[in-house]
Amino acid sequence: xxxxxxxxxxxxxxxxxxxxxxxxxxxxxxxxxxxxxxxxxxxxxxxxxxxxxxxxxxxxxxxxxxxxxxxxxxxxxxxxxxxxxxxxxxxxxxxxxxxxxxxxxxxxxxxxxxxxxxxxxxxxxxxxxxxxxxxxxxxxxxxxxxxxxxxxxxxxxxxxxxxxxxxxxxxxxxxxxxxxxxxxxxxxxxxxxx
Numbered sequence: 001x002x003x004x005x006x007x008x009x010x011x012x013x014x015x016x017x018x019x020x021x022x023x024x025x026x027x028x029x030x031x032x033x034x035x036x037x038x039x040x041x042x043x044x045x046x047x048x049x050x051x052x053x054x055x056x057x058x059x060x061x062x063x064x065x066x067x068x069x070x071x072x073x074x075x076x077x078x079x080x081x082x083x084x085x086x087x088x089x090x091x092x093x094x095x096x097x098x099x100x101x102x103x104x105x106x107x108x109x110x111x112x113x114x115x116x117x118x119x120x121x122x123x124x125x126x127x128x129x130x131x132x133x134x135x136x137x138x139x140x141x142x143x144x145x146x147x148x149x150x151x152x153x154x155x156x157x158x159x160x161x162x163x164x165x166x167x168x169x170x171x172x173x174x175x176x177x178x179x180x181x182x183x184x185x186x187x188x189x190x191x192x193x194x
Contacts, residue, residue: 025107027098032068034060043068048098049193050165055094055182066095066168072182078149078172087149087170092179094186097166103159110164114139114157133167134192136160151176154183160192 027048034054035042041054045068054060054070061069075091101111117123117139118130131140138158145151151172158165167190169183 025100027067027100029062029067032096045098048163048165049161050096050098051191052096052186053189055092055186058092058094058182065093066097066166068096070094070096072175076173087151088173088175088179090173090175092175092182093170094183095166095168097168099164099166100162101159101164102162110157110166111159111162114159114164118159131156131187133158133187133190135194136192145172149173154180156187158192161194165190165192 027045031047032043032045035044039056041058041060042051043054043060044051055072057073058070059073061071063069071088071093072091075093076089078087078089099110101108103111103115117128118137121130124130127143128139128141131138133156136158138156141155141157143153143155145153149172151170153168153170155166155168158167167187169179171179171183
C-alpha cells in the first residue's frame with residue numbers, strides 16, 4: 001500500500017511538472033535540449049542548470065512519467081495503466097524532473113524534506129542513503145516491491161539552490177540488473193550548475 005501511495009505522489013508530481021506551455025515551478029520537456037554527437041546524446045537544460053548524457057542506444061520519449069524520459073529501444077511496459085507505464089516487463093526507463101522550490105515557501109514540496117534526510121543520517125533508515133552527484137549531496141531512496149511483479153524503484157533527490165532535481169528508474173522485469181547498471185552509470189554523467 002505504501003508503494004502505491006508513493007507511486008501516486010510521484011506521478012502527480014511528474015504530471016504537474018510536464019506541461020510544455022506553462023509549468024508552474026518546473027522545467028518542461030521543451031526546456032531539455034538534446035544534441036547528438038555520433039552515438040552520444042548530450043542533454044542540456046539551461047533553465048534548470050543541469051546536463052547529462054543519455055545512455056547509448058536509448059531513445060528520448062515525451063510522456064507523462066517525467067519531465068524528460070529515456071528508455072531502451074526494446075522497452076515494453078508491464079501493463080498499459082498510467083500508474084505503471086514506466087515499470088518495464090522488458091527494457092529500462094530513466095526519468096528526470098526538475099522542480100523550482102524556494103526552501104520554506106508554500107511551493108516547498110520536496111526541497112526541505114529531502115534536505116532533512118541528507119543533513120540528519122539518523123533519519124535515513126534502510127531504504128535511504130546519502131550519495132554524491134557532481135559534488136552535491138543527494139538523497140537516494142529505494143522502494144522495494146515484492147508483490148506480483150518483484151522489483152524496486154530508485155529515486156535520487158537533489159535539493160540545491162532552490163531547485164529539486166529528481167532522477168529515477170523502475171527496476172522490474174527481466175532486465176533489472178542491467179537497468180540498475182545503466183542508472184548508476186547515468187548518474188555519473190550528471191552535471192549541475194553551481
